[in-house]
Amino acid sequence: xxxxxxxxxxxxxxxxxxxxxxxxxxxxxxxxxxxxxxxxxxxxxxxxxxxxxxxxxxxxxxxxxxxxxxxxxxxxxxxxxxxxxxxxxxxxxxxxxxxxxxxxxxxxxxxxxxxxxxxxxxxxxxxxxxxxxxxxxxxxxxxxxxxxxxxxxxxxxxxxxxxxxxxxxxxxxxxxxxxxxxxxxxxxxxxxxxxxxxxxxxxxxxxxxxxxxxxxxxxxxxxxxxxxxxxxxxxxxxxxxxxxxxxxxxxxxxxxxxxxxxxxxxxxxxxxxxxxxxxxxxxxxxxxxxxxxxxxxxxxxxxxxxxxx
Amino acid sequence: xxxxxxxxxxxxxxxxxxxxxxxxxxxxxxxxxxxxxxxxxxxxxxxxxxxxxxxxxxxxxxxxxxxxxxxxxxxxxxxxxxxxxxxxxxxxxxxxxxxxxxxxxxxxxxxxxxxxxxxxxxxxxxxxxxxxxxxxxxxxxxxxxxxxxxxxxxxxxxxxxxxxxxxxxxxxxxxxxxxxxxxxxxxxxxxxxxxxxxxxxxxxxxxxxxxxxxxxxxxxxxxxxxxxxxxxxxxxxxxxxxxxxxxxxxxxxxxxxxxxxxxxxxxxxxxxxxxx
Ligand SMILES: Nc1ncnc2c1ncn2[C@@H]1O[C@H](COP(=O)(O)OP(=O)(O)OP(=O)(O)O)[C@@H](O)[C@H]1O
Ligand SMILES: [Mg+2]
Numbered sequence: 063x064x065x066x067x068x069x070x071x072x073x074x075x076x077x078x079x080x081x082x083x084x085x086x087x088x089x090x091x092x093x094x095x096x097x098x099x100x101x102x103x104x105x106x107x108x109x110x111x112x113x114x115x116x117x118x119x120x121x122x123x124x125x126x127x128x129x130x131x132x133x134x135x136x137x138x139x140x141x142x143x144x145x146x147x148x149x150x151x152x153x154x155x156x157x158x159x160x161x162x163x164x165x166x167x168x169x170x171x172x173x174x175x176x177x178x179x180x181x182x183x184x185x186x187x188x189x190x191x192x193x194x195x196x197x198x199x200x201x202x203x204x205x206x207x208x209x210x211x212x213x214x215x216x217x218x219x220x221x222x223x224x225x226x227x228x229x230x231x232x233x234x235x236x237x238x239x240x241x242x243x244x245x246x247x248x249x250x251x252x253x254x255x256x257x258x259x260x261x262x263x264x265x266x267x268x269x270x271x272x273x274x275x276x277x278x279x280x281x282x283x284x285x286x287x288x289x290x291x292x293x294x295x296x297x298x299x300x301x302x303x304x305x306x307x308x309x310x311x312x313x314x315x316x317x318x319x320x321x322x323x324x325x326x327x328x329x330x331x332x333x334x335x336x337x338x339x340x341x342x343x344x345x346x347x348x349x350x351x352x353x354x355x356x357x358x359x360x361x362x363x364x365x366x367x368x369x370x371x
Numbered sequence: 372x373x374x375x376x377x378x379x380x381x382x383x384x385x386x387x388x389x390x391x392x393x394x395x396x397x398x399x400x401x402x403x404x405x406x407x408x409x410x411x412x413x414x415x416x417x418x419x420x421x422x423x424x425x426x427x428x429x430x431x432x433x434x435x436x437x438x439x440x441x442x443x444x445x446x447x448x449x450x451x452x453x454x455x456x457x458x459x460x461x462x463x464x465x466x467x468x469x470x471x472x473x474x475x476x477x478x479x480x481x482x483x484x485x486x487x488x489x490x491x492x493x494x495x496x497x498x499x500x501x502x503x504x505x506x507x508x509x510x511x512x513x514x515x516x517x518x519x520x521x522x523x524x525x526x527x528x529x530x531x532x533x534x535x536x537x538x539x540x541x542x543x544x545x546x547x548x549x550x551x552x553x554x555x556x557x558x559x560x561x562x563x564x565x566x567x568x569x570x571x572x573x574x575x576x577x578x579x580x581x582x583x584x585x586x587x588x589x590x591x592x593x594x595x596x597x598x599x600x601x602x603x604x605x606x607x608x609x610x611x612x613x614x615x616x617x618x619x620x621x622x623x624x625x626x627x628x629x630x631x632x633x634x635x636x637x638x639x640x641x642x643x644x645x646x647x
Contacts, residue, residue, distance in 0.1 A: 122550050122553065122554065139553070140550070140553045140554040141554075142554070142555060144554070144557050145554070146501060146554055148547065148550075150547065152548065152550065152551050153552065153570070154566065154570075154647060155645045155647050156570070156643075156645035165555070165565060166555050169555040170555075202505060202645070221556075280642060
């Protein structure tokens, strides 16, 4: 089996506990593969370790065990090939919105002229709707949503191979969120970028993702399921809800969040394999498929719960 | 109509000043006439014009005199106030900037490296509480030059707040911002320049402001010791001449220059301030 573009192998993260107590194991033995060009969302309850996984993918944090392999090379330390939208925006407060983007573009394209850097940055700020003077203001003078958009522009502008987005649209109103989601899809579709995105919004996940990873509650969280979203693209927000699979997928996700994320918490996969169960939706609900993604079509109409096939 | 807070504060300041000057003026003893002197006072030399704390009016007259010709030079013991302050400023600034040139890079090093932080901490802790004037004899012996020794004393007293604040500011830069530098593959120098320096600048400037304040405090004492020139020497010299009017005038000038130095640094601090 060829290794995927991004491969997460046996990943564990423990934080030392408060003095004397046991260490906190956020997650253990997480295995994942993400193909080049894939758009993957990850959903899980607050505190289950999503940001921790994303930081390890970014190379900002070290796993306690295991490894992340991208393009056949082990990830060690951050790189411009992996762009990040941080959960807390992480803008530099002494720079204007524009400068927060230009410094990143400058770092990416060291031989560009000032004008090239400026025009490129402005293009991305325009894309997120920050123009007409707003781009010259400092982050402290911008609203939360505007800051988030600067941070999005900064990550998109360096056109990384892998985009890591940590709840990138959390602070945005529905309208802005919609238009930036559309931009994200447009940029992603027009390139061979791979996207790994954390979200709490199941509708957003279904609209955007090729695949949705579901994480159980921590500690000892794991990526229990990988839900394939086979709804054809381009997906239109208003139409997608009429797709026959839409509510099956949605219900499955909501049910996972409401019930199974708790029930499965702390449990090992029964057969000892820690690959997420692949779930596909046929005509009558979810189909679990133990073998890896890309295997032959699962039997239709069989509602198989969680690996008991 | 309610005047703005600033205007009212200004008015109150003016009133307070007038009241204080009034009390001071009224409390200053007038020179008594010979006939009223007791026998004891005559024996003690009371018939001579007596040295007394001068009234503000006398200080104003003195200030007018001195400030209308601040740069005259009539021999080693008679120089204008401008020249004396100039000498002091020259010593303070050269010692101070020498200290900054060492303290800020060293503070960066200490702040960025936990190893250096721990290794150098004991030295800093023991050297920092030493009164700068305690270095004076050693400095005079080693350097063999009173001018340079005064500069050295300024150097040694202004280095610690800058060193400690720089190290503290650099070590305390938010990890998120360092991560931004890391994800954009900025090298060490670029990270220091684009992220660490602006992030730590307000703390560094605070250290610089504390240092300049201390340096200006210390220079007066140092010049009293080494003598020759400078505002500290001027105060001491006028005291020896029993010219208390000049002493009071120079005290006010020391305060004024100190305030101007502090204001300048406060202005610089505002330039690098940012809001999170
Ligand atoms: N530096 C740290 N030291 C100790 N524990 C930590 C540290 N960072 C994170 N944790 C713990 O790891 C767990 C996962 O944190 P993480 O930030 O990854 O959660 P998350 O899934 O992103 O949550 P949210 O949806 O709220 O952002 C939490 O229980 C948190 O307390
Ligand atoms: Mg998070």
